[in-house]
Amino acid sequence: MRRFKFFILAILFLMTLFIHSGIAVSQDSYGYDEISFLTRFSGIGARAIGLGGAYIGISEDYSALYWNPAGLGQIKKMELMTSMNHLTHSTNADFLNNIIKDNMSSTRLDAVGFVLPVPTYRGSLVFAFGYNRVENINSILSFEGFNPGASAVSKLFEEPYIPNSLYQSENVTRTGSIGNYSFGFSTEVGEGILIGGSLNYWRGKYDYNFVLREIDRQNLYETYPNDFDNYYLENNINSELRAWDIKVGCLYRVNKNLRVGATINSPKVFNIKELWDQNDQIVFDDGTSDPTEDNGVTEYDVRLPFTFGAGASITFPRFLISGDIEYYDWSQIEYQTDPPFDWATRSEVNRNIKHSIEPVINKRVGVEVLLPGLKNKIRLGYIICPNPLKASTSDSDRKYFTIGGGFILGTQTMLDIAYVRGWWKNESIDDYIDVKVKEDRKISKIYATISFRF
Numbered sequence: 096m097r098r099f100k101f102f103i104l105a106i107l108f109l110m111t112l113f114i115h116s117g118i119a120v121s122q123d124s125y126g127y128d129e130i131s132f133l134t135r136f137s138g139i140g141a142r143a144i145g146l147g148g149a150y151i152g153i154s155e156d157y158s159a160l161y162w163n164p165a166g167l168g169q170i171k172k173m174e175l176m177t178s179m180n181h182l183t184h185s186t187n188a189d190f191l192n193n194i195i196k197d198n199m200s201s202t203r204l205d206a207v208g209f210v211l212p213v214p215t216y217r218g219s220l221v222f223a224f225g226y227n228r229v230e231n232i233n234s235i236l237s238f239e240g241f242n243p244g245a246s247a248v249s250k251l252f253e254e255p256y257i258p259n260s261l262y263q264s265e266n267v268t269r270t271g272s273i274g275n276y277s278f279g280f281s282t283e284v285g286e287g288i289l290i291g292g293s294l295n296y297w298r299g300k301y302d303y304n305f306v307l308r309e310i311d312r313q314n315l316y317e318t319y320p321n322d323f324d325n326y327y328l329e330n331n332i333n334s335e336l337r338a339w340d341i342k343v344g345c346l347y348r349v350n351k352n353l354r355v356g357a358t359i360n361s362p363k364v365f366n367i368k369e370l371w372d373q374n375d376q377i378v379f380d381d382g383t384s385d386p387t388e389d390n391g392v393t394e395y396d397v398r399l400p401f402t403f404g405a406g407a408s409i410t411f412p413r414f415l416i417s418g419d420i421e422y423y424d425w426s427q428i429e430y431q432t433d434p435p436f437d438w439a440t441r442s443e444v445n446r447n448i449k450h451s452i453e454p455v456i457n458k459r460v461g462v463e464v465l466l467p468g469l470k471n472k473i474r475l476g477y478i479i480c481p482n483p484l485k486a487s488t489s490d491s492d493r494k495y496f497t498i499g500g501g502f503i504l505g506t507q508t509m510l511d512i513a514y515v516r517g518w519w520k521n522e523s524i525d526d527y528i529d530v531k532v533k534e535d536r537k538i539s540k541i542y543a544t545i546s547f548r549f
Contacts, residue, residue: 130428142511146459168219168289178206182540185198193238195239199235205542242259255322265525300333323380327376332369355406363399371391398428417461418459452485480492500512508546509548511542
């Protein structure tokens with residue numbers, strides 16, 4: 096019995112590793128589900144975020160190092176910038192018409208960096224370096240209820256025989272972040288034409304916790320050997336991520352009002368090292384139990400493809416309008432080594448990703464208004480990030496509304512703040528509980544950036 100259970104546990108553990116990652120789950124999307132958190136980056140800088148991240152055609156502060164390094168060439172003074180953000184992720188989960196609401200929050204450093212313009216006879220030459228935390232990973236999903244259908248115990252054990260009708264609950268939490276140490280430059284190669292690039296060393300941490308409970312609350316199973324009381328299963332994964340990439344960009348100041356820009360991000364190969372453990376325990380009516388535990392280490396490499404961006408901004412006497420598009424062909428994601436599960440080969444996983452994932456284009460727009468009689472500014476933005484799963488609907492596309500402001504403090508210091516509200520829906524199902532969970536997910540995020548030019 097125990098050998099059978101360990102075989103099934105190992106498969107189900109890996110198959111549900113990231114089943115609640117916030118992407119609508121399809122039975123055909125394995126391989127992508129496990130690393131989907133690598134394909135979402137929020138960005139840095141409260142001004143850029145307040146404009147919905149439509150910053151490729153602006154990029155005139157330190158955050159250009161992330162959005163479009165060519166824009167660094169517009170900075171004429173040294174700049175020191177630091178930024179923080181506060182994230183709250185909430186989920187309403189509907190499991191068999193029983194709705195559970197959960198939320199969790201985190202506060203982290205967003206970025207810290209320095210910009211150094213070099214005096215030149217003509218044009219510009221600017222360097223910048225710093226640390227940028229481009230994505231916070233912070234989410235929770237909980238659901239529970241009486242399920243007259245199949246039990247997880249029936250899948251994991253030959254004995255006791257507990258086919259259905261248990262009270263079930265799951266809790267999935269995900270925490271961590273992804274950021275990079277970045278060094279970049281920009282120079283003017285012709286009148287109004289700037290080019291730039293950045294070298295980025297990516298590091299991240301991802302912690303995953305999964306807890307499943309099943310209880311015979313109606314005392315349907317009281318006869319030996321099926322005198323079942325409850326079952327508990329917990330899976331933990333602690334991952335470390337590393338990668339390198341290069342980003343190059345250009346910015347063309349067509350005239351004093353119009354700027355256009357473009358960026359290309361090189362592929363990056365993430366090395367992912369996972370420390371995992373799992374423990375479970377089945378308890379019988381007489382108080383006896385059968386606990387087991389296991390742990391291990393897995394390591395694998397995942398290659399993310401080229402990505403492309405383009406944007407433009409138009410400046411008027413009292414306001415600015417900007418827009419960006421970003422092209423991601425996530426169907427080109429490839430496992431460079433064997434995946435962290437033994438039920439599919441590397442070639443099968445890569446082939447399945449190409450079959451189930453499609454390219455997406457993120458769209459961003461923003462507007463900035465100079466308040467009458469003041470030097471302060473207000474900003475609005477909107478973002479649409481489509482779900483790359485071919486079977487997904489528009490409800491699972493991530494949508495964000497942003498609002499922010501910029502305030503001059505003294506003669507050299509600028510305070511920028513931004514608020515982000517995001518929402519999307521999801522339906523998930525895992526291999527322990529064969530019932531779809533309807534998820535209504537929302538995030539709220541506050542950015543605060545202080546920059547000092549001298």
